[in-house]
């Protein structure tokens with residue numbers, strides 16, 4: 001039996017429609033699991049029932065995380081999706097309570113950090129200007145910048161290397177790391193680009209996009225494999 005992984009749905013405001021990047025599902029499938037895209041619902045009992053049917057949770061990318069999650073007023077121009085914030089935070093809480101594996105990608109690491117009590121840079125270009133390109137142009141399966149992988153972390157154990165070249169497409173990022181989370185990777189301009197929860201069997205977040213690069217990049221495949229293997 002392949003592990004079944006709940007994949008959080010993305011929301012298209014213009015079409016008022018759910019959507020999905022195939023790379024999330026394909027990356028899980030390549031690693032030996034089956035991803036299931038959930039409906040966008042906020043009823044916590046219904047979310048709990050769906051999470052109970054699955055072996056793990058993938059927190060996907062997409063909208064900006066609402067700054068209300070960490071008690072701040074939103075910058076002009078943020079594009080948030082309160083329903084996704086509620087659903088993702090509920091799914092995360094339930095998964096952690098049942099010690100089910102969680103992988104957060106891009107918005108996923110940001111949501112994870114905010115929901116667990118940390119804060120975010122709401123807009124990197126204005127709040128954290130730097131020469132590092134965090135907002136690359138497509139195609140996204142190329143290198144945008146380097147991160148340092150912190151020794152002693154499970155990501156360092158997995159990859160066995162001190163530096164990693166990653167793609168990058170984000171304008172928000174982890175600022176104050178939540179209690180319960182520990183940094184695993186830091187960009188050369190000082191952004192926390194990967195975290196994990198030491199108290200959990202597997203709760204990782206990465207700021208880069210393995211779903212765009214798993215076909216060509218072994219480290220992206222290794223991250224999906226570590227997640228799916230933890231879900232078995």
Ligand code: MN
Nearest residue numbers: 134168169207
């Ligand atoms: Mn980046």
